[in-house]
Amino acid sequence: MSRLLLRCLLLCCLALVAGCPKSASKGTALEELQYAYSAAVRWGDFEGAWNLVDPKVREAHPLTDIDFSRYKQVQISGYRDLGGTTLGNGEVVRDIEIGVVNRHTLAERTVRYRERWRYDAAAKTWWLVGGLPDLWDER
Structure with missing residues (x-):
């Protein structure tokens, strides 16, 4: 698939989530965003995944074209959810x-x-707080 098509699909998913009735639970919205995010990462659309990162984080730690070019040097072969936890602070x-x-x-x-996902009550959406995965961390 072309990157343009992948971005269009991601934007359609986001539009659907944004257009969901207000009765949709926060949990369902989170699952849909996590699915869209994981799909973007699996397909190597890190620019699309970046759009799901908290705007405050994007502003404080902007990624450059060089940063995005590093992601083009890798192919994602798997993306596995190992489990999650709900914290008391939203x-x-x-x-x-x-x-x-x-x-x-x-x-x-x-x-x-x-x-790490945070619910933004004002925007009525979830944001990824930690940024994109560091695929080069040698820990």
Whole structure:
């Protein structure tokens, strides 16, 4: 699939979520956004996934074209939800295992990542608080 088509699909998903009736539960909206986010990451659409990051985080820590070009050097081979926890402060965390293949060496490795989602009552949506996964962290 082309990146343009993937972005269009992601935007359609976001539009559907935004257009959901107000009776939809916050949990359902979160699941739909998490699905859209995981699909964007699995397909390598990190620009699309970046749109689901909290605007305050995007403003404080903007990504450059060089940052996005680093994501183009990898292929995602797997995205597995390892479970999550609801925190008492309107946040949800979810542990993720991502399979990453370096496009140049074809070496595959696994990266663990913790997503942190925050509900924004004013915008009536969930935002990813931690930013995009660091696929190069050598911890």
